[in-house]
Amino acid sequence: MGKILIVDDTLFMRTLLKNILFSGGHTIAGEAGDGEDGVSKYKELKPDLVTMDIVMPKMNGIEALKAIKEFDPAAKVIMCTAVGQEQMVKLAIKTGAKGYIIKPFQAPKVLEEVKSVLTS
Amino acid sequence: MSEFEAYRGLFVAESRENHENLVMNLLLLEKGPDQRAIDEIFRSVHTLKGASASMGFSQMERLCHAMEDVFSLVRSGAAVVSPELGNLLLACSDLIEQMLDDIESGGDSSSGNPDDQVHALRQWIEQYGGTRKKEKESPVSTPVGGLPDESSLITAAERCPEYEMCITVADECMMKDVRAMLALGNLEALGTVLSVHPPREALDEGTFDGTLRIVIASDAGVDTLKTAATGTEILNVEIRVMEGPADMAPDTMQDVTSLLHSACDTAQQAEKKPYVVIPDGEIRAAEKQEIQVPDGAGPVKPAGDDKKQSSSADKTREIKNLRVDIHQLDHIMNLIEDLVINRGRLRQIAALHKIKEMDEAIGMVDRSVSELHSLMMNIRMIPLNHIFNRLPRVVRDVAQHDGKEVEFVIDGGETELDRSVMDGLNDPLLHLIRNAVNHGIESPDVRTQTGKSQQGHIRLSARREQDNVIIELTDDGAGINVGKVRAKAIEKGLITPEAAETFTTDQAIEMLFQPGFSTADKISDISGRGVGLDVVKRSIEALNGTIRVDTTPGKGSRFELLLPPTMAIVDVMIVRINKKRFGIPISSIVEVANFRRDDTHHIGKGEAILLRDEVLQILRLDEMAGASQECEILVVVQYQKRKCCIPVDMVEGKQEVVVKPLSSFIGVTRGVSGVTILGDGAIIPVLDVNSMV
Numbered sequence: 001m002g003k004i005l006i007v008d009d010t011l012f013m014r015t016l017l018k019n020i021l022f023s024g025g026h027t028i029a030g031e032a033g034d035g036e037d038g039v040s041k042y043k044e045l046k047p048d049l050v051t052m053d054i055v056m057p058k059m060n061g062i063e064a065l066k067a068i069k070e071f072d073p074a075a076k077v078i079m080c081t082a083v084g085q086e087q088m089v090k091l092a093i094k095t096g097a098k099g100y101i102i103k104p105f106q107a108p109k110v111l112e113e114v115k116s117v118l119t120s
Numbered sequence: 121m122s123e124f125e126a127y128r129g130l131f132v133a134e135s136r137e138n139h140e141n142l143v144m145n146l147l148l149l150e151k152g153p154d155q156r157a158i159d160e161i162f163r164s165v166h167t168l169k170g171a172s173a174s175m176g177f178s179q180m181e182r183l184c185h186a187m188e189d190v191f192s193l194v195r196s197g198a199a200v201v202s203p204e205l206g207n208l209l210l211a212c213s214d215l216i217e218q219m220l221d222d223i224e225s226g227g228d229s230s231s232g233n234p235d236d237q238v239h240a241l242r243q244w245i246e247q248y249g250g251t252r253k254k255e256k257e258s259p260v261s262t263p264v265g266g267l268p269d270e271s272s273l274i275t276a277a278e279r280c281p282e283y284e285m286c287i288t289v290a291d292e293c294m295m296k297d298v299r300a301m302l303a304l305g306n307l308e309a310l311g312t313v314l315s316v317h318p319p320r321e322a323l324d325e326g327t328f329d330g331t332l333r334i335v336i337a338s339d340a341g342v343d344t345l346k347t348a349a350t351g352t353e354i355l356n357v358e359i360r361v362m363e364g365p366a367d368m369a370p371d372t373m374q375d376v377t378s379l380l381h382s383a384c385d386t387a388q389q390a391e392k393k394p395y396v397v398i399p400d401g402e403i404r405a406a407e408k409q410e411i412q413v414p415d416g417a418g419p420v421k422p423a424g425d426d427k428k429q430s431s432s433a434d435k436t437r438e439i440k441n442l443r444v445d446i447h448q449l450d451h452i453m454n455l456i457e458d459l460v461i462n463r464g465r466l467r468q469i470a471a472l473h474k475i476k477e478m479d480e481a482i483g484m485v486d487r488s489v490s491e492l493h494s495l496m497m498n499i500r501m502i503p504l505n506h507i508f509n510r511l512p513r514v515v516r517d518v519a520q521h522d523g524k525e526v527e528f529v530i531d532g533g534e535t536e537l538d539r540s541v542m543d544g545l546n547d548p549l550l551h552l553i554r555n556a557v558n559h560g561i562e563s564p565d566v567r568t569q570t571g572k573s574q575q576g577h578i579r580l581s582a583r584r585e586q587d588n589v590i591i592e593l594t595d596d597g598a599g600i601n602v603g604k605v606r607a608k609a610i611e612k613g614l615i616t617p618e619a620a621e622t623f624t625t626d627q628a629i630e631m632l633f634q635p636g637f638s639t640a641d642k643i644s645d646i647s648g649r650g651v652g653l654d655v656v657k658r659s660i661e662a663l664n665g666t667i668r669v670d671t672t673p674g675k676g677s678r679f680e681l682l683l684p685p686t687m688a689i690v691d692v693m694i695v696r697i698n699k700k701r702f703g704i705p706i707s708s709i710v711e712v713a714n715f716r717r718d719d720t721h722h723i724g725k726g727e728a729i730l731l732r733d734e735v736l737q738i739l740r741l742d743e744m745a746g747a748s749q750e751c752e753i754l755v756v757v758q759y760q761k762r763k764c765c766i767p768v769d770m771v772e773g774k775q776e777v778v779v780k781p782l783s784s785f786i787g788v789t790r791g792v793s794g795v796t797i798l799g800d801g802a803i804i805p806v807l808d809v810n811s812m813v
Contacts, residue, residue, distance in 0.1 A: 009163070011443065012127060012134045012171050055166045082170055084188075086295055086326060093301045099352065100302075102294055104174040113352045120306060120348065 002048035002118045003029040007038035007064065008080060009056040016105060017051060017080070024111040035059030039067040042075065049118055050077045051101070054088050062092055069096040076117050080105075124175050129445060131175050132224045138164040139220060140509055143213050147512050149201050158201075162191040168216065172229065180219045183234035186241040187212055199248040208244070210513070212237045280311060280337040283345060286358040287332040293353040297328040304334065306348040311338020335362070446539065449500055456496055457778035459489050461797050464775065468800055497538065504582050504591070505533035507546050511553055515578060518557040525564050525574055526557055531581035537589055541683055544663045545591075548656040552593055552679055553580070555653070560597030560677055570674065572596065591681040600671040602628040629669045633657045661810045664690075664705075664793070666759075690779055692796070692806055694772040695755060697741055698748035701804045703777060703796055704766070708757045708809035715754045715767050729765065731756070737764040739812060744791070744805070757809045764812075779806050 004026050008014045014031050021028060029047035032038035036059040042050060050068065054061035061079060068075045078099040079092045089100050099117040101110050124131075142164040145157040169184035187209065193199045201209070215237060219229035287303050289296045301323050307313060317333040338345060342359055349357045463485060470478040508530050515528040537545070561567075561576030568574055578595045605628040606620045614634060615623075632653045660667045665683035692703035693712075713731060720729045720738065727738040736756065740747075751767035777796040782789060793808035 010134050010138075010167055010171060012130045013167075013174070015130060016124075016127060016174060055163050057160075057163060081295075082166070082173075083294060084185075086298060089295060089298050090301060090324060093298060093305060098302070100295065100298060103170045104176075109352065116351045120351070 001025045001027070002114070003027050003045075004114070005029045005032065005038070005041055005045055005047035005050045007032045007035065007041075007050060007056070007061070008053040009033055013053065013080070013103075017110070020105060020107045020110050021114065023107060024114065026114065035061060035064030035067075038064045039071070042068050043071055046072075048076065049114060050075065051080055051114075052077050052092075052097070053080045054085060054092070062088065062095060065092055065095050065097055076120075078113060078117055127175065128223065130443070131171055132220055133443065135168055135171060135216075135220055135223075138168050139213060139216050142168075142216075143210070143513050144509060146206060146209055146213065147516060150203070150206050150516070153200070158191065158195050162188065162195050165191060175223075177219070177223060177229040179232060179234055180216065180223075180229040182238055183212060183215060183219075186234075186238045186245075189245055190241050193245065193248055205244060208237065208240055212241070280339045282314065282335060282337045282362040283342070284360045284362055285334045285336060285345065285349060286356075287334070287349050287354060288356040289330045289332070290353045290355040291330065293330075296330050297323045297326050299351070299353050300328055300332045302351060303332065303349045303354060306351075307334060307336055307338075307345065310340040310345060310348055311336045449496075449539075453496055453500065456489070456493055457780075460493070460776060460778055463489055464777075464798060465800065500539045501536035502539050502542055503534050503536050504542070504589075505530075507542060507549060508533040508580065508582075511549070511580065514550060514553055515557055518554050519561075522558060523563060524557060524561050524576060526561055526576045526578055529577070529579045531579065532583050535582040535584055535589055537683065541663050541665075544659060545681075545683070548659040548681075549591070549593075551652070551656050553578070556593060556595045556597065556677070556679075560595040560599075562598050589683045591683065593679045593681075594676060595678075596676040599673040599675055599677050600625070600628055600632065600669075601673065605631050625671065625673075629671065632669075633667075661808070662793075664707075664810075666810070690777065690806075691774060692777050692779075693755070693774055694798070694804070695753075695766075695768040696770045696772060697745040697751070697768050699769075700745040701772065701798070701802065702741070702745070702768075703775075703779075703804055703806040704755060704757065705793075705806065705809065706774060708759065710756045710758045710763060712771060713754045713756060713765075715752050729754070731765070734763070739764050739766050741766060757812075759810045759812075766807075777806070 001024075004021055006014050006017050006021075006028065008017065008031075011033075014033075018028055018031070029045040030041045032041045034056045035052075038050070038052065039059070052061045052065055056064075059067075065077050065079070068077060073096075075096070076098045077092075077096070078101060079089055079097045080103060081089045081100050082103045089097075092100070098120065099113045101113050142161055145154075145160045145164070148154050148157040149161070165184050165187040169181055169188055172178075172180040172184060190199075190205070190209070194201060212234070215232045215234055219232045222231040223229050285307070287300065289299045293299050304313065304316065304320075304323075313334055313336050315333075315335040318328060322328050336345065340348075342361070346357050346359050349359075463482065466478070466482050466485070469475075470482055511530070512528055515526055518524075519526040556578050557576075561578065562570070562572075564574045567576065576595065576597055578593070580591070580593050582589060582591045584590075602623060602625055606615075606623045609615045609623075609631050610617050610620055614631065634654060657667050660681055660683070663683055665681055668680045668682070669677060670680075671677040691706040693706055693709060695702050695704060715729075719731070720727055721735075722728075727740070728735050729738055730736075731754070738754075742748075748767075748769055750769045753768050753771055754765040755768055755771070756763060756765045775798070777798070779794040779796050781794045782792065791808055791812045792805045794806050795803050796806055797803055
């Protein structure tokens with residue numbers, strides 16, 4: 001179980017993800033609505049794990065991931081992606097993302113990935 | 121589906137925002153190339169796609185997916201948005217809106233069939249790229265941790281035991297190559313990867329078949345390596361200790377050499393990169409810390425209790441805004457209105473029994489209720505952009521339909537109005553805008569002939585002025601044609617040809633607002649292309665607002681809507697006629713005077729009175745209250761520039777009341793804007809002076 005920061009530009013996705021994470025016994029460190037906010041919340045809250053959307057206003061998920069990794073190389077970030085975004089995810093993995101989950105989210109898969117990254 | 125039912129409201133609300141953003145940026149794109157608009161459109165359709173897929177609304181997802189594919193191409197610069205594509209995309213956005221309406225009322229978006237649109241979008245994609253162009257990759261693409269330099273590679277390889285690993289990714293995994301990359305990345309953090317099969321390029325290009333073979337030199341031990349490679353959707357990890365350098369196949373050696381070269385290249389690139397290359401040791405230290413946490417044994421224990429406290433404090437600080445269902449706000453508003461009514465009742469009881477303490481207590485309650493009321497009013501305020509943002513699309517559509525060129529400017533959209541006023545404003549405003557393009561702005565050739573710019577201008581602005589919100593719609597079109605109005609009024613039998621001779625511009629405007637003048641006589645026509653200005657006027661008046669028009673032939677027209685920011689609770693004067701009580705809104709009352717019957721005069725069928733050198737029409741409410749012989753007081757009311765007076769038996773006093781609209785069973789009743797409940801439980805009508813004067 002971990003303290004998780006959710007970064008996504010839609011409240012809908014954040015709520016969906018939050019409830020899935022709650023159901024897995026995790027706590028939510030905080031939520032951010034864009035990459036920029038995600039980076040500053042990461043610095044402020046020091047979560048155990050971040051779920052990061054890719055397409056977001058202000059600063060996209062890849063840029064936010066880079067900034068977070070610069071601040072904390074050990075940061076554990078899971079990318080939220082969709083079919084068709086393989087190249088983006090690969091770029092994210094090369095940038096230091098530790099996992100990915102595919103929309104539409106399936107609770108068991110999300111929880112499995114979160115657990116796997118938290119214990120890695 | 122049912123598990124997502126709880127998210128339906130949120131989904132609709134947010135999707136509508138994204139839809140609005142989509143339309144707004146599509147319109148921006150029509151004006152010329154705009155990378156920001158393209159990015160925004162991509163983001164919006166991407167989000168709509170993801171959300172609808174999550175909710176299981178497959179039709180909507182299909183449509184958004186096709187739109188996203190189109191914009192991937194546009195975004196990469198491989199194609200531009202032509203006017204035809206723009207129209208197609210707007211048609212798609214209309215369908216999305218229709219689907220959202222369906223979803224909001226409990227459907228699943230299947231009422232809108234996107235086959236035609238998806239087909240058209242796919243055709244467009246084929247035309248522009250054959251197959252979907254892959255997402256553009258950033259030039260930066262090296263693993264974090266990069267690859268160690270040549271010397272450390274050799275020493276690592278010399279020192280550490282070597283392992284051969286075979287990692288199998290599960291068949292159902294949707295991004296097998298990404299999984300393989302993750303496993304590879306995890307292993308790279310634990311040692312030196314000497315060979316990878318299939319090569320990294322295969323992973324990059326997406327030709328990976330599901331089995332990854334790695335040779336790694338590491339001192340992490342079998343278990344740690346196995347754990348690092350194991351993860352979600354990893355079916356199997358096999359690991360075998362290699363006997364020594366001799367065990368390494370020649371082709372593997374070749375791999376190592378090529379690896380060394382790529383490592384040098386990477387190291388050179390890495391110097392320019394914005395991210396940090398992490399030394400091996402640090403990663404291990406971090407991982408060690410994590411491993412100490414017992415797996416599945418409750419939450420991760422923070423460093424200390426202090427930290428825990430501060431983080432929970434952070435959490436409460438985070439929540440600054442929250443989204444509330446509007447129906448809940450309406451419900452709270454109803455409760456506040458009930459409070460206002462019951463406060464009046466308490467006050468009456470206190471007055472009746474002359475209880476001083478109760479009076480004081482009511483005074484306190486009074487203050488809280490007033491504050492609560494004004495707070496609630498603020499919460500219910502919504503910026504006008506909420507409805508303004510939809511209008512550029514309307515202007516565009518009408519202009520395109522009529523073959524006109526129009527520049528539409530919006531100003532002051534941040535001005536706030538109560539939601540209830542906003543709801544009632546949407547249709548009349550839509551109608552006025554359509555009218556402005558349809559009837560106001562001339563066709564480009566006519567404009568050129570009259571020495572105007574080819575493009576017409578329409579400006580919509582809003583501002584707060586004292587207690588009112590003023591919305592102004594100006595156009596530089598032809599203005600109102602008095603001759604045309606006159607001819608039509610004669611044709612409709614509203615005025616005689618003789619009277620028409622002396623028709624002024626003001627009178628022409630008056631005629632426009634006359635019921636029966638327009639071709640539209642049903643309220644439903646307001647959203648069509650009818651010209652029911654009387655309906656617009658009635659709708660605005662139903663909001664306790666007024667509408668004023670200025671027009672200059674050949675120069676254009678200006679419509680001014682004056683609206684109260686809110687309408688739920690109003691100050692009224694309670695009057696009594698023939699033992700029946702009525703409320704008259706204080707805002708309409710000019711003065712209260714003694715009624716001297718001697719000063720009344722009969723003019724035709726009507727009755728008038730001379731009050732301070734002014735002749736005022738007397739408006740008797742006999743039909744409503746029955747004739748009264750005891751009228752001693754005159755309440756002078758005013759609407760715009762017109763005054764008249766209502767004779768009443770007595771004035772009971774001023775009161776803040778909640779005006780509830782009449783039920784739809786009763787329908788629109790001229791002269792009555794609604795009813796209110798007084799403190800003693802009596803239900804009385806509240807007069808609508810605007811429609812009486």
